[in-house]
Amino acid sequence: MHYTPLPYLDPGSGSFLLQLAIAALLGLGVAIRASWGRIKGWFGVKTKPEDDDAESQDE
Template structure:
């Protein structure tokens, strides 16, 4: 039994292979970007580690994103 070791790889990358590699790199980068955008608040909170976060902080966050402060009172005269 004879084992032949080739020092020079006999591989060929055609344009389709290069395009596939570029697509996979772009998809990975975009996936990382979307993941960071979705979990940005949790990432920032992890690194800040504020003490005393409680119900009031959660209510402030709700108000910031369209909570109760977003409602305008309306006077109705009969």
């Protein structure tokens, strides 16, 4: 694919290619976490909803 526009900082070819190489794995991780949450939901286990404004750097 074609990347536009070119960034003002050099992202580094290696850094780009590494991300592309692990993209599938990372995406899979997110999908598994999401479906695990749903499976737990069927058994009545509540998962914390992702709420923007409650999220905080104070953890």
